[in-house]
Amino acid sequence: MSSSMKITLKVWRQAEKNARGRLMTYSVPDVSPDMSFLEMLDMVNNTLVRKGEDAIAFDHDCREGICGTCSLYINGRAHGPLKGVATCQLHMRSFSDGDTIVVEPWRASPFPVIKDLVVDRSSFDRIMQAGGYVSVRTGGVPDANAIPIPKAVADEAFDAAACIGCGACVAACKNSSAMLFVSAKVSQLALLPQGNAERRQRAERMVAQMDAEGFGSCSNTYACEAECPKEISVSNIARLNREFIRAKVL
Amino acid sequence: MKLNSKIPGGPIEKKWDDHRFHLKLINPANKRKYTVVVVGTGLAGASAAASLAELGYNVITLCYHESPRRAHSIAAQGGINAPKNYTNDGDSVYRLFYDTVKGGDYRAREANVYRLAQVSGSIIDQCVAQGVPFAREYGGLLDNRSFGGAQVSRTFYARGQTGQQLLLGAYSAMVRQMDAGKVKLFARREMLDLVVVDGKARGVVCRNLVNGSIESYVGDAVILATGGYGNVFYLSTNAMMCNGSATWRAHKKGALFGNPCFTQIHPTCIPVSSGHQSKLTLMSESLRNDGRIWVPKAKDDKRQATDIPESDRDYYLERLYPSFGNLVPRDVASRRAKEMCDKGLGVGPTKLAVYLDFADTIKRNGKEYIEEKYGNLFDMYQQITGENAYVSPMRIYPAVHYTMGGLWVDYNLESTIPGMFVLGEANFSDHGANRLGASALMQGLADGYFIIPYTIGDYLASNKFTPVDTSHAAFQDAEKGLSAMTKKLMGINGKRTVDDFHKALGKVMWDDVGMARDAKSLKNAIKEIPRIREEFWKDVRIPGSDGNFNQELEKAHRVADFLELGELMARDALHRKESCGGHFRQEYQTADGEALRDDKKFSYVAAWEFKGVDKTPALHKEPLKFEYVKPAQRSYK
Ligand SMILES: Cc1cc2nc3c(=O)[nH]c(=O)nc-3n(C[C@H](O)[C@H](O)[C@H](O)COP(=O)(O)OP(=O)(O)OC[C@H]3O[C@@H](n4cnc5c(N)ncnc54)[C@H](O)[C@@H]3O)c2cc1C
Numbered sequence: 001m002s003s004s005m006k007i008t009l010k011v012w013r014q015a016e017k018n019a020r021g022r023l024m025t026y027s028v029p030d031v032s033p034d035m036s037f038l039e040m041l042d043m044v045n046n047t048l049v050r051k052g053e054d055a056i057a058f059d060h061d062c063r064e065g066i067c068g069t070c071s072l073y074i075n076g077r078a079h080g081p082l083k084g085v086a087t088c089q090l091h092m093r094s095f096s097d098g099d100t101i102v103v104e105p106w107r108a109s110p111f112p113v114i115k116d117l118v119v120d121r122s123s124f125d126r127i128m129q130a131g132g133y134v135s136v137r138t139g140g141v142p143d144a145n146a147i148p149i150p151k152a153v154a155d156e157a158f159d160a161a162a163c164i165g166c167g168a169c170v171a172a173c174k175n176s177s178a179m180l181f182v183s184a185k186v187s188q189l190a191l192l193p194q195g196n197a198e199r200r201q202r203a204e205r206m207v208a209q210m211d212a213e214g215f216g217s218c219s220n221t222y223a224c225e226a227e228c229p230k231e232i233s234v235s236n237i238a239r240l241n242r243e244f245i246r247a248k249v250l
Numbered sequence: 251m252k253l254n255s256k257i258p259g260g261p262i263e264k265k266w267d268d269h270r271f272h273l274k275l276i277n278p279a280n281k282r283k284y285t286v287v288v289v290g291t292g293l294a295g296a297s298a299a300a301s302l303a304e305l306g307y308n309v310i311t312l313c314y315h316e317s318p319r320r321a322h323s324i325a326a327q328g329g330i331n332a333p334k335n336y337t338n339d340g341d342s343v344y345r346l347f348y349d350t351v352k353g354g355d356y357r358a359r360e361a362n363v364y365r366l367a368q369v370s371g372s373i374i375d376q377c378v379a380q381g382v383p384f385a386r387e388y389g390g391l392l393d394n395r396s397f398g399g400a401q402v403s404r405t406f407y408a409r410g411q412t413g414q415q416l417l418l419g420a421y422s423a424m425v426r427q428m429d430a431g432k433v434k435l436f437a438r439r440e441m442l443d444l445v446v447v448d449g450k451a452r453g454v455v456c457r458n459l460v461n462g463s464i465e466s467y468v469g470d471a472v473i474l475a476t477g478g479y480g481n482v483f484y485l486s487t488n489a490m491m492c493n494g495s496a497t498w499r500a501h502k503k504g505a506l507f508g509n510p511c512f513t514q515i516h517p518t519c520i521p522v523s524s525g526h527q528s529k530l531t532l533m534s535e536s537l538r539n540d541g542r543i544w545v546p547k548a549k550d551d552k553r554q555a556t557d558i559p560e561s562d563r564d565y566y567l568e569r570l571y572p573s574f575g576n577l578v579p580r581d582v583a584s585r586r587a588k589e590m591c592d593k594g595l596g597v598g599p600t601k602l603a604v605y606l607d608f609a610d611t612i613k614r615n616g617k618e619y620i621e622e623k624y625g626n627l628f629d630m631y632q633q634i635t636g637e638n639a640y641v642s643p644m645r646i647y648p649a650v651h652y653t654m655g656g657l658w659v660d661y662n663l664e665s666t667i668p669g670m671f672v673l674g675e676a677n678f679s680d681h682g683a684n685r686l687g688a689s690a691l692m693q694g695l696a697d698g699y700f701i702i703p704y705t706i707g708d709y710l711a712s713n714k715f716t717p718v719d720t721s722h723a724a725f726q727d728a729e730k731g732l733s734a735m736t737k738k739l740m741g742i743n744g745k746r747t748v749d750d751f752h753k754a755l756g757k758v759m760w761d762d763v764g765m766a767r768d769a770k771s772l773k774n775a776i777k778e779i780p781r782i783r784e785e786f787w788k789d790v791r792i793p794g795s796d797g798n799f800n801q802e803l804e805k806a807h808r809v810a811d812f813l814e815l816g817e818l819m820a821r822d823a824l825h826r827k828e829s830c831g832g833h834f835r836q837e838y839q840t841a842d843g844e845a846l847r848d849d850k851k852f853s854y855v856a857a858w859e860f861k862g863v864d865k866t867p868a869l870h871k872e873p874l875k876f877e878y879v880k881p882a883q884r885s886y887k
Pocket residue numbers: 289290291292293294295312313314315318320321322323324325326327328329330412413439440441442475476477478487488489492493495496532651652673674675676687688689690691692694
């Protein structure tokens with residue numbers, strides 16, 4: 001079995017939205033390299049609770065990198081050090097014995113802190129609500145094979161559709177821009193014939209809602225793409241810009 | 251209590267059409283006078299909420315997740331079935347129906363399964379229209395693959411992320427109705443009681459998970475689409491928050507629980523590596539299309555997998571089941587893997603694993619072929635184990651995955667509490683004693699898009715509703731009850747964490763109520779679980795307060811329910827003196843180790859009535875009749 005490591009954690013603790021937060025230090029002995037990062041936090045929490053202290057609140061669910069619930073800014077990077085990997089898939093073997101690890105929540109004003117490392121990302125749902133769909137009703141749609149879609153197009157749409165809505169792109173961006181997230185949905189639907197009818201309103205409305213939620217604008221630094229666990233491409237942002245201009249001028 | 255399944259008469263292929271014709275309708279202008287409370291926003295809940303709102307009903311929807319899009323359906327990997335017969339390999343509605351009844355080891359209702367097969371084609375059409383990017387062939391048409399228990403290719407998929415894409419489709423339909431003001435979403439709310447007024451379900455009571463307040467939601471009918479309870483085993487492939495509280499608390503309010511012991515153990519999961527593990531990860535069944543399962547022929551073969559020559563390997567599924575090979579149903583594949591490991595032929599550090607090997611396919615079709623189809627699964631495997639499965643075979647072992655059991659519902663998906671409907675994994679309905687791969691997504695969406703919109707209309711049209719609001723005594727009592735339970739949990743102030751108890755329960759469940767059970771182990775579980783429950787209520791420690799965000803408290807409510815539900819599962823398993831599908835009683839097996847059913851005695855749905863904690867529940871039986879698919883010993887040879 002692999003040897004155990006000793007880790008020092010500095011974790012952002014904040015009792016509630018309007019409370020003042022601060023970094024608290026915890027020393028964690030007996031960390032196995034095979035543990036996931038979140039399992040390490042589980043272990044810390046169980047120890048804290050047994051000692052009568054409050055557990056560290058953090059969001060997570062699937063622990064398979066697909067639900068988009070986990071977040072965490074780890075040593076200054078959204079979802080930690082690995083490329084294309086969400087926090088829940090990060091394992092302690094990516095760290096070394098004696099490391100100090102700083103863990104903070106997503107920092108962006110449209111994502112207010114709920115407690116400790118948990119933030120409120122409901123602004124993303126409101127952006128989706130502003131046209132992130134195709135207006136079809138249940139029933140009365142054509143046969144699935146009625147419209148052939150070239151494989152390359154379907155694959156490109158899929159690449160955009162793979163976004164898990166985690167918000168790392170926003171957290172990584174110095175302007176707290178949500179362009180990568182918005183552009184992923186706009187691209188998916190703009191690429192497919194099904195999304196064509198509403199593409200103008202969609203681009204306009206989703207961008208307007210993004211602005212209304214207080215997300216900043218994109219200044220093309222591409223920190224978002226670098227930190228996105230699903231490696232959503234910034235070429236989607238270019239497509240969103242084209243869709244947006246097209247909506248405005250045509 | 252007499253169970254009325256309300257299965258319509260007539261030939262099976264006409265039942266649903268005839269039934270729909272006889273269901274009462276509500277005129278469009280009147281639909282907006284009704285409110286439906288939908289708990290859960292997975293495939294079943296989101297599709298129901300969207301479809302009902304499109305029809306004109308007001309919908310209130312709740313989930314404990316931060317966003318509807320995070321429901322556990324998002325994690326489904328492999329695909330969704332539909333007998334489109336696009337591949338021209340002989341598929342039909344009847345064949346899907348047949349495969350599902352047989353796959354479920356003759357413990358499902360024929361009429362429900364037939365309807366499921368009938369509407370499944372429309373699901374694919376619906377999802378494509380929403381912009382779901384299913385995998386396509388070069389000609390631009392949809393691609394298919396095969397899943398276990400079938401000899402045709404009828405599974406539609408979106409790489410290894412089918413659930414994600416389908417859920418995002420249903421979510422988009424739902425947010426469209428939020429945009430239109432017809433669906434009101436309340437996220438981070440956990441339903442912890444059902445409210446029944448004058449014998450009808452009229453709403454739910456929740457804990458607001460952000461600020462701890464207790465809130466009531468009122469409607470004319472309630473839909474539970476709250477997923478499965480596999481996490482009663484602590485370790486499962488389910489997401490961490492999946493739980494049985496919504497259905498369990500409704501059960502305590504009078505809804506019967508159907509076949510609670512029918513649990514699916516999935517054959518291809520990443521094996522447990524150590525005690526700190528918080529969950530298990532599925533490697534999709536679709537991998538069995540291209541991967542071959544084997545163990546070394548000799549015990550304690552110390553060689554690396556790649557150094558073991560063909561002649562020293564036992565591809566046991568191909569050997570035992572030449573016609574289905576690696577694509578036998580899940581229950582069979584899981585049991586055989588366990589058997590190999592029990593014989594000491596297991597591999598890896600714990601010896602509790604078998605190989606799933608892609609070398610042949612890689613040799614034949616190249617690495618790119620595998621990457622394109624399963625890339626994300628191979629990445630996931632590497633993340634967790636630190637090993638590269640393109641180079642050496644994956645190690646896999648069975649893990650708890652799905653619960654076929656759930657609240658009993660009739661053909662209209664209505665529970666034994668009038669006005670409470672149950673959809674998706676939360677009900678017991680269509681999979682019998684074993685679910686075939688790629689059919690849970692199908693069932694969730696069938697229930698939500700194509701069944702509930704009709705059947706709930708009939709209920710609403712056939713009943714009169716007295717106006718109630720949250721000041722009604724039934725709501726007030728439920729709120730008080732929930733507050734009292736929460737206070738009680740917070741006040742115990744013991745020494746052990748919620749996870750400690752959950753792990754203790756999980757161990758009993760896995761050892762005694764798991765893949766292979768017998769009377770002795772089940773009796774032990776029936777003794778042990780109440781003991782753990784008692785300790786829980788004396789010694790659990792929950793930090794913080796109940797007046798704000800408190801994940802330990804959330805878990806405590808869920809584990810409190812698991813500690814009751816687990817006992818019912820053991821009781822159900824003990825009473826069913828036969829083996830069928832995922833319910834394998836050691837005492838009842840054929841000479842070659844297959845499940846031995848007893849159709850004379852057990853061809854029924856076991857529906858349990860709650861009589862009180864620490865009281866023996868009452869058993870009710872719904873007899874199963876097979877008019878089309880005659881029960882036979884399942885054979886995949
Ligand atoms: C890893 C994995 C892979 C799978 N792959 C496949 C596959 O390839 N094909 C297939 O057909 N099936 C697959 N399945 C099974 C399938 O995904 C599930 O059975 C199905 O998605 C369940 O959908 P659901 O809508 O019933 O519930 P869920 O998606 O679990 O949704 C439950 C919802 O209820 C809410 N909820 C629950 N309790 C409460 C409460 N008390 N209060 C408020 N809200 C509540 C949750 O917030 C959530 O919104 C897979 C399952 C797993 C675990």
